[in-house]
Amino acid sequence: MRKNISGILLIVLSGFILLQISCAPGSCFDETESYVKASFYNYESEKLTIPDSLSLYGLNHDSIIYDKNTKVQPALIPLDASVDNCSLVIKINGVSDTIEFQYSSYPHLISKECGYTYYHHLDSIPFFSKNGIKKIDIINRTITNLNVENIQIYY
């Protein structure tokens, strides 16, 4: 009888310990923003070339994403999920250009802890003024929170 009781107690206690271990709360450690990852290349040599200075902001927006930043490679460009196109002003080594992205957006669940973000799909090669930028190539049309190159900017 005593042996039985200790056996039952062992089963109940071991289960309780397992329950405590299984109830550990979680936190969000993932990247929650889906940026267009843009790498910079020299147009002549076609080699990866970091701009000496980079500025970036949304057209008709006051706040600045990059302000004469150095050693930016790749540039992380946010898109507006509430509309299907957005324009940004990009200044590479002091020469200004405007880039317009056309895309579609859809929600994506990152995790329970992080919640939702928007993924985007680039519909076409971005429009750009040809002041300093010579060419833009799309490498990966799907804009996610993963660290994957999406476009190459040649200047």
Added chain:
Amino acid sequence: MWRTFKYIISLLAFLTCIMIQAKAQDTIQIPLKIRAGLEVSGPVSYYSDKNILNEEAYVSIDLDEKKSVLFDFGYLNFKYSQYNYSYLNKGTFIRAGIDFNLLKPEKSMGKYWAGIGLRYGLSRFTSETPSFDKENYWGTTSSSIPQKSYWSHFIEVSPGVRTEIFNHLSIGWSVSLRMLLYSGTGKDLKSIYLPGFGDGTKTISTGLSYFIVWNIPYKKINVIQKKEVKEETDEDEDTNTNGTNGTNGTNNTNSTSGNNQQGKVIRR
């Protein structure tokens, strides 16, 4: 003719010997049972967290002293909200599989179970995100995902233990390791919590279940106890031989033959 007759007689005698030997082996009676179990941790934890109600029950039928077939069914009502989104999931699930008792029949006696279960699970649910907000450089975007129904299925391995505390009443727990085969929701709108599976954002999920089980014996079977035959080690034999050598040379033959007869220790 006489040779054939002798051969048949010998064969019959041999078969009779085998049958007598089998009957002479120790057998134990094991009750086979139908079990109805109720998972208790789900309703208990609902009192502390009203956002998740998981109700689960099962029926299992012993096939023999080792195996039983099991049908598990349940209901989930899951709500979750945090600063940037809210989420609802409601649905039912079934699991079917086999439980293997790893205890020997003479240890389990139909009362104790320590083993492993293998199951296949299927769940049907509706999932909805009434609101979510996303804030970035361009401002805050608010949206929602309407209610939609999905199917998902998975497999499960669940080791556990169970013991009879009163007549016909057992308690036990099991740990579950589940692998999602198909979420049904696609890779973008994964379900945060799947009925019967758990965390739907991951391929592998774990769980812990406590059961109160009502046992109904329906049949008794005789199970032959397997005897473990342990042969004496060489060392022991050497000692015995040395011992007899030291006493009397004439007794040596007898004591050795005696050892041969008693040299097998039968343990139950």
